[in-house]
Amino acid sequence: MLKFIQLYLVVLVSFFVIDMIWLDVIAKKFYKIQLGSMMAKKINWAAAIVFYLLYIMGLIFFVIYPALEQGRWFYALWTGVFFGLICYATYDLSNLATLEGWPKAVTAADLVWGSVLSGVLAVIGFIYGQSIF
Numbered sequence: 001m002l003k004f005i006q007l008y009l010v011v012l013v014s015f016f017v018i019d020m021i022w023l024d025v026i027a028k029k030f031y032k033i034q035l036g037s038m039m040a041k042k043i044n045w046a047a048a049i050v051f052y053l054l055y056i057m058g059l060i061f062f063v064i065y066p067a068l069e070q071g072r073w074f075y076a077l078w079t080g081v082f083f084g085l086i087c088y089a090t091y092d093l094s095n096l097a098t099l100e101g102w103p104k105a106v107t108a109a110d111l112v113w114g115s116v117l118s119g120v121l122a123v124i125g126f127i128y129g130q131s132i133f
Helices: 002-026 028-038 045-070 073-098 104-132
Strands: none
Touching: 002 028, 002 045, 002 104, 028 104, 045 073, 045 104, 073 104
């Protein structure tokens, strides 16, 4: 259990740091322009934290553990990319289907970002997991 917690925390902190750089530095202006008044004035940190906690559980269970069992970082990378695509598509394509004015550019950017981010996190988790398991 301790090894799972260690792996979980490494991937969680990595996710948070990388995603905050994306959201607060790199893509902040893009989202502000694209989403305009749809953007909340203040981040709902409770919802964001629950998302991060659950997402990392899914990434470890569905991607990192199977990659560790196979001993293949490449499996972690591509399965992570696919996991990210599916998860981010669930959110963004649902928004595109149900919300008036949801920007296609945001959907496209999020699908690419979620795929890349999840692939990177899966490799980080794989490398760290190999060192502790």
